[in-house]
Amino acid sequence: MEQNYIEKQVKNQIQLIVRETNSEVNYSALRFQSKLKLSGIFIIPNKGKGPPGQTRSPGYFPKHPPDEVATPDRVSNPVRGKGHIFNSIHFFKTIKPNFLLQLNFLIMKKQFLFLTMFSVALIFAGTNKSYAQCADDALHPMAGKDYHYVITTAGGGTAKSYEWIVTTSTDIVKTGTFATTIAPGPTTYTITNAGTADATINWSPTVIAAAMAATPTDYYVAVKYVATSAADGCDVDNVKAYKINPVNMFQIDLANVKSDGSAGTGNNCTSTVVDAKITAGATPTITYDYGTSSVYVKVTAKNFSGSWDMTVGSGLLAALNAAESGKLYWSPTIGGTEIEVTPGTAITIPEKTIDPTDAEDIYLRLEVDHNTWEGLTAEAFPFAVDGKDKAGNDDVSATCAADADIVTQTILERPTITNGTVVGGFIMP
Secondary structure, eight states, X not given: OHHHHHHHHHHHHHHHHHHHHTOHHHHHHHGGGGGSOOOOOOOOOOOSOOXXXXXXXXXXXXXXXXXXXXXXXXXXXXXXXXXXXXXXXXXXXXXXXXXXXXXXXXXXXXXXXXXXXXXXXXXXXXXXXXXXXSOXXXXXXXXXXXXXXXXXXXXXXXXXXXXXEEXXXXXXXXXXXXXXXXXXXXXXXXXXXXXXXXXXXXXXXXXXXXXXXXXXXXXXXXXXXXXXXXXXXXEEEEEEEEEEOOOOOOEEEEEEEOTTSSBOOSEEOOOOOOEEEEEOSSSOEEEEEOOEEEXXXXXXXXXXXXXXXXXXXXXXHHTSOTTOEEEEEXXXXXXXXXXXXXXXXXXXXXXXXXOTTSEEEEEEEEEEEOTTOOOOSOEEEEEEEEEEETTOOBOBOTTSSBOOEEEEEEEOOOOOOOOXXXXXXXXXX
């Protein structure tokens, strides 16, 4: 379809030249142009008046040369007869180059337009699509926070009643009945002051998960207001509704800390040597115990409600030397009662009564038993932590985009001792 359209446009250009020179010989000479793979060639509007019965297109071609005496390079026009000559030299030196030049110009303009549109498309394609916004309000609530839904009224008479509901139905009123389908609570939401002009709703993580699922559930807040008319005492009502677009703002942040909970640099001195015991004999040996080191990471969770799950990546223990062993623990306070964690397996952090906008800190401690590994090179331990709220919503970044939280704690190398000039050298393990 596209190719036929292009060929038709090129043919139109050729026919213009034929009319311009009134020669079928021209048409024969130009037929090769229809084989060019050129797209989007459009004829510009004619400017001015042409000769009677002819079309003038000065935007593309100069006027044809005056009639000349036929020579080997000139061919008589079999259509118009004597006096109408096609000048082949003029065509190939002037008309053809100008024709191609105009085609080139048009193609370059279309290419520039295409590149411009393509660049704009890339800009929009790169826009983060994870969430429409990363700021909460009554119409974009996050989990666990109270939001006020306030209306004012005027006219109709004296206020009689207010009724607020949360629903997933699009039938706010059906056959005269308000709120025929109400979303279940309190696992989905809690609503207070529903009989006033200022209702308070607290949304659960379940709503966020359902509203942001691949097949989302739509939630609406509706209010019915009834007033008593002073004129004849009848009740008159009105109904309005809001569309709710929840946002997932559950976030976790990681920070390297020291054993006392203060901010750390991520660099930690290794342990002191605990034991170095010689086994006596003609060829004595020595056994070293290089002690145990611990590194700490603070995990801060916020913008959630209820319990949440944490998973520490299995790559943490994979960083151990073959001679070492390690264990991971978590605790709600630094130095408090610890619970062992298996990297790669989710653990549930119990619900804690806090304002959802406040932060909850927990602490991870990696204990590394160096055993017989001397540790002459530094070891880097990656703490990659993923979080999910109790409804399964993943933790997100400060911009509400998908997030990968990771910090690295490094145990620095132990100093190396090298034998100098003593023959025989050190006792070896």
